[in-house]
Amino acid sequence: MVHLIEIENYSWQYLNTPQEALKNINLKIEQGSFVGIIGPNGAGKTTLAYSMDGLIPGQYRGLKHGVVKIRGIEVEEYPRGRLQQMVGMVFSDPEAQFTAMTVEDELVFGMENLGMSLPEIRERLEWVTELTELKHLLLKPPYEISGGQKQRVALAAVLAMTPEVLILDEPTSMLDPVSRKRVFEVLQKLKQSQNTVIVIEHSLENLIPLADRMILLADGEIALDAETGEFFQRLDLLLEKGISPPGAMRFFYELTQKNLYHGRLPLTVDEAAALLRGAA
Amino acid sequence: MNTQTPFIRVSNLNYQYPDGTHALWDINLEIYEGEFIAFIGQNGSGKTTLSKCLNGLFKPTSGDVIVEDLNSKTSSIVQMVRRVGYVFQNPDHQLFNNNCWDEIAYGPRNIQLPEEQVKERVEEAAQVVGLPERYFSEHPFFLSKGLRQRVAIASILALRPKLIIVDEPTTGQDARQSFEIMDFLKDLNENHGHIIVIITHDMPIVAAYARRVVAMGQGRILADGPTAEVFKQTELLAQTFLEPPQITQLAQRVQDLGYDPGTLTVESMVAQHIALHASQDNP
Amino acid sequence: MNKTLLGYVPKESPIYFIHPFVKLYFLLVVSLFPMFITQPEVNLFIMAVILLLMIWSRVDLRILRIYVPVAIAMGWIILLSYTVLGGTHPEFELLAKVLGIKIYWERLRDGVVVYCRILPMIATMVFFLTTSRERDVIVAMRSVRIPFVVTYVFAMALRSSGMVLEDFQIVRQAEQARGFDTTGKSLGYKIRKYVMYMIPLFALSLRRTEEFTNALVARGYAFTGEAAKVKRADYILTHYSFKLHDGILVALISILFIIILTLRYGYNAFSLDSSLLINWLYQILR
Numbered sequence: 001m002v003h004l005i006e007i008e009n010y011s012w013q014y015l016n017t018p019q020e021a022l023k024n025i026n027l028k029i030e031q032g033s034f035v036g037i038i039g040p041n042g043a044g045k046t047t048l049a050y051s052m053d054g055l056i057p058g059q060y061r062g063l064k065h066g067v068v069k070i071r072g073i074e075v076e077e078y079p080r081g082r083l084q085q086m087v088g089m090v091f092s093d094p095e096a097q098f099t100a101m102t103v104e105d106e107l108v109f110g111m112e113n114l115g116m117s118l119p120e121i122r123e124r125l126e127w128v129t130e131l132t133e134l135k136h137l138l139l140k141p142p143y144e145i146s147g148g149q150k151q152r153v154a155l156a157a158v159l160a161m162t163p164e165v166l167i168l169d170e171p172t173s174m175l176d177p178v179s180r181k182r183v184f185e186v187l188q189k190l191k192q193s194q195n196t197v198i199v200i201e202h203s204l205e206n207l208i209p210l211a212d213r214m215i216l217l218a219d220g221e222i223a224l225d226a227e228t229g230e231f232f233q234r235l236d237l238l239l240e241k242g243i244s245p246p247g248a249m250r251f252f253y254e255l256t257q258k259n260l261y262h263g264r265l266p267l268t269v270d271e272a273a274a275l276l277r278g279a280a
Numbered sequence: 281m282n283t284q285t286p287f288i289r290v291s292n293l294n295y296q297y298p299d300g301t302h303a304l305w306d307i308n309l310e311i312y313e314g315e316f317i318a319f320i321g322q323n324g325s326g327k328t329t330l331s332k333c334l335n336g337l338f339k340p341t342s343g344d345v346i347v348e349d350l351n352s353k354t355s356s357i358v359q360m361v362r363r364v365g366y367v368f369q370n371p372d373h374q375l376f377n378n379n380c381w382d383e384i385a386y387g388p389r390n391i392q393l394p395e396e397q398v399k400e401r402v403e404e405a406a407q408v409v410g411l412p413e414r415y416f417s418e419h420p421f422f423l424s425k426g427l428r429q430r431v432a433i434a435s436i437l438a439l440r441p442k443l444i445i446v447d448e449p450t451t452g453q454d455a456r457q458s459f460e461i462m463d464f465l466k467d468l469n470e471n472h473g474h475i476i477v478i479i480t481h482d483m484p485i486v487a488a489y490a491r492r493v494v495a496m497g498q499g500r501i502l503a504d505g506p507t508a509e510v511f512k513q514t515e516l517l518a519q520t521f522l523e524p525p526q527i528t529q530l531a532q533r534v535q536d537l538g539y540d541p542g543t544l545t546v547e548s549m550v551a552q553h554i555a556l557h558a559s560q561d562n563p
Numbered sequence: 564m565n566k567t568l569l570g571y572v573p574k575e576s577p578i579y580f581i582h583p584f585v586k587l588y589f590l591l592v593v594s595l596f597p598m599f600i601t602q603p604e605v606n607l608f609i610m611a612v613i614l615l616l617m618i619w620s621r622v623d624l625r626i627l628r629i630y631v632p633v634a635i636a637m638g639w640i641i642l643l644s645y646t647v648l649g650g651t652h653p654e655f656e657l658l659a660k661v662l663g664i665k666i667y668w669e670r671l672r673d674g675v676v677v678y679c680r681i682l683p684m685i686a687t688m689v690f691f692l693t694t695s696r697e698r699d700v701i702v703a704m705r706s707v708r709i710p711f712v713v714t715y716v717f718a719m720a721l722r723s724s725g726m727v728l729e730d731f732q733i734v735r736q737a738e739q740a741r742g743f744d745t746t747g748k749s750l751g752y753k754i755r756k757y758v759m760y761m762i763p764l765f766a767l768s769l770r771r772t773e774e775f776t777n778a779l780v781a782r783g784y785a786f787t788g789e790a791a792k793v794k795r796a797d798y799i800l801t802h803y804s805f806k807l808h809d810g811i812l813v814a815l816i817s818i819l820f821i822i823i824l825t826l827r828y829g830y831n832a833f834s835l836d837s838s839l840l841i842n843w844l845y846q847i848l849r
């Protein structure tokens with residue numbers, strides 16, 4: 001069977017750097033799955049994302065070994081622009097993503113590239129501005145808005161394209177907690193409609209309830225790759241790699257350490273509250 | 281709340297951007313010696329704008345910002361930045377020199393210190409933020425995210441402002457880096473006499489480090505008080521798109537079991553849990 | 564207010580009733596007028612009209628402050644290059660001899676004429692830049708069916724210069740936040756400091772170029788090849804429609820141009836001899 005994304009024995013080294021940014025990566029991602037990628041700074045998360053979007057090796061120079069295939073075709077073999085119409089990517093630095101001088105142009109640009117019709121563009125623009133609360137900013141330049149608003153524009157521009165595969169590199173790092181939640185609700189809807197979603201995040205609270213599967217990258221290698229529930233039972237490994245779990249989970253981990261609790265660590269506040277009630 | 285004279289007094293501050301956006305409405309705020317404050321609030325609520333007003337980058341459209349005895353309207357930017365330092369939301373926005381040394385030395389040179397003292401200040405600032413000497417000749421852009429953030433803070437520190445505002449210090453940093461940066465800000469606050477203001481959306485960080493919280497919404501201050509007090513006002517927080525940290529949410533959920541709804545950290549939750557169960561075990 | 568290529572226009576302004584194509588047409592045609600007009604006072608009159616148009620469009624006129632030194636500096640450069648650096652011309656009328664440099668009437672006169680020609684051209688450009696946004700230019704070009712690739716290259720150029728301006732602001736704020744202050748300093752000091760701005764800007768723009776191409780590719784934009792063949796919807800065009808008054812304005816501009824050409828070549832109007840200003844200048848200098 002052909003997987004949506006298939007990465008085999010893949011390594012990448014940026015030109016003029018002493019060591020490989022990614023080493024011997026093996027990864028298969030199925031259509032419709034929701035994958036979280038976490039890891040410390042410099043672990044290679046962004047590099048992996050660029051590799052799946054074809055920006056590496058297309059836009060960067062370096063040494064590649066192994067294979068990265070999307071729908072069974074190697075990324076290099078796609079004509080320029082084609083792969084990216086299928087795989088959308090939200091950058092971690094929103095300003096690096098801007099291509100236009102007004103928010104509206106910014107949001108429409110990708111849809112035009114996809115060849116969408118006018119009514120469709122209008123409808124999606126409406127949807128996405130509603131969702132990210134950008135309506136009152138449409139005529140502003142994307143540079144003259146607040147940090148979080150910039151990030152919403154970057155996110156909205158890619159959401160509007162609704163690509164089959166969506167890769168989000170720290171998409172909510174500058175959003176306020178409620179907006180952050182809202183973004184994850186949208187991602188959940190996308191997941192339900194069989195889009196494949198890959199999220200890179202440092203803050204795990206919202207990611208955990210949605211992700212089917214989590215991958216821990218450390219020093220350019222996959223250190224752990226498991227179904228979400230299983231993944232977090234290895235909390236000692238995560239802590240060792242400098243990952244900070246959400247408060248409720250850490251609370252139960254501390255209890256485990258003190259021999260006050262035995263069993264699975266809860267993934268969400270709901271689960272944690274239920275456990276406390278059960279224990280009481 | 282406080283009997284001493286404030287370090288900064290903001291009264292009826294309004295600010296409008298050149299395109300007419302009215303970003304701040306009637307802000308009144310006092311900041312005192314020794315404080316560690318967090319500015320929180322939804323996106324676009326005016327936190328960054330307020331900070332830029334505090335260090336004189338933006339002059340009030342109306343109202344006053346008074347730092348010690350200086351009114352920002354009539355003071356030069358040089359006088360202001362020696363008292364109030366602002367570290368930008370995106371550190372890349374403030375790194376523009378060709379190597380880290382020049383980057384940190386830029387401020388002291390600007391205020392016309394002799395080269396002797398410049399050297400002293402750069403070395404001190406680099407040491408405080410933990411930037412090893414081997415990076416001095418490196419170009420800031422090629423450093424890792426964590427180090428870039430440190431260089432950015434060091435470049436402000438070298439001006440030795442009393443008050444340091446750091447705009448989203450932990451955004452994009454992993455947990456270890458975040459704690460290192462925050463511990464370092466805490467050290468500046470406790471041992472070096474700096475007033476610290478952080479702007480952040482990371483509520484666990486606020487809960488763990490800030491002693492006072494200023495919550496903003498739509499260009500106004502909605503709440504201002506001790507951290508635990510502000511986090512108890514769940515409705516008000518929701519209004520400005522905020523929510524307390526997950527551990528506080530959990531404590532509030534199981535409040536009826538005897539947990540304190542003002543719990544801020546995992547450690548205190550664990551302590552309460554132990555106390556509760558000890559009392560249950562031996563009634 | 565809305566940000567334009569240079570400066571701001573309020574949200575309510577009569578300029579929005581005008582189709583971008585008319586603005587572009589105005590820029591392209593009206594800036595040609597001075598080429599056919601030698602008489603300085605007519606050119607100055609054109610400039611005054613354009614300034615009035617800016618007021619009518621409710622442009623924030625503070626933006627003009629930055630052009631005043633430019634205009635003055637240019638005046639001096641032209642004057643100097645026409646007089647001091649003008650060389651020796653025995654056939655011209657000698658007005659004075661300063662430090663061994665011969666000042667001729669004809670050279671001085673030509674300097675004034677050229678300067679008065681350049682001013683309205685600049686004013687037209689500034690009028691356009693302060694009342695148009697980047698999207699206006701694209702809409703104007705697209706509405707006359709200029710191929711997308713051409714428009715896009717042009718738009719990219721505009722965008723990248725826009726970004727350089729943004730970066731300029733960013734660096735400026737960063738420098739100020741660290742005590743950089745030019746107020747009350749000498750012009751020489753300011754110029755030296757502006758040179759210092761340029762170095763980080765250069766580094767920034769290199770990085771921007773990389774980011775920018777990444778951003779384009781990541782959004783499925785392809786300049787050539789298969790992906791470039793999609794039919795583009797041109798969504799922004801739907802915000803504008805070419806109305807009757809736009810047609811009338813284009814016609815008026817065209818007619819005015821024809822009138823000027825006719826007067827110039829048919830009736831030899833706008834010549835130097837008929838210029839009151841030049842004659843008056845001659846009277847006092849001689």
Ligand SMILES: Nc1ncnc2c1ncn2[C@@H]1O[C@H](COP(=O)(O)OP(=O)(O)OP(=O)(O)O)[C@@H](O)[C@H]1O
Nearest residue numbers: 014017021039040041042043044045046047048425
């Ligand atoms: N353009 C580049 N040129 C050279 N080296 C690079 C480049 N981009 C990243 N690297 C290096 O590759 C390694 C992996 O970086 P990457 O940006 O993928 O990490 P990351 O996991 O996304 O980190 P972060 O959490 O900080 O975003 C790092 O050592 C980094 O210095």
Ligand SMILES: Nc1ncnc2c1ncn2[C@@H]1O[C@H](COP(=O)(O)OP(=O)(O)OP(=O)(O)O)[C@@H](O)[C@H]1O
Nearest residue numbers: 144145146147148297303323324325326327328329
């Ligand atoms: N340069 C600018 N020109 C015009 N308006 C601006 C500019 N920068 C910000 N604004 C507007 O001013 C308001 C306040 O912005 P500010 O950057 O202070 O928000 P913030 O609280 O820092 O938000 P965030 O959490 O997203 O960083 C927002 O509505 C924003 O759109």
Ligand SMILES: [Mg+2]
Nearest residue numbers: 045046092169
């Ligand atoms: Mg990254």
Ligand SMILES: [Mg+2]
Nearest residue numbers: 146147328369
């Ligand atoms: Mg901000």
